[in-house]
Amino acid sequence: MTMVQNNSTENLLTVAEIAARMRVSKMTVYRLVQSGAMHGIRFGRSYRVTETAVQQYLEAVNSGH
Secondary structure: OOOOOOOOOOOEEEHHHHHHHHOOOHHHHHHHHHHOOOOOEEEOOEEEEEHHHHHHHHHHHHOOO
16 A cells, blocks of 8 residues: 555546446456555545546556566
């Protein structure tokens, strides 16, 4: 888990929203965030991820890293 400090008004997505966009299960998204592959913010028992973090993860996967 990584803390993200961002003064912009970037949208924070829920695990369910990310799973739907990526067409994977919510558990897959949880694993990506918990492993550090995708940077997320923990709010109590749930996570939120910025749209930029999702895009960065997808770009890294597509480039073979």
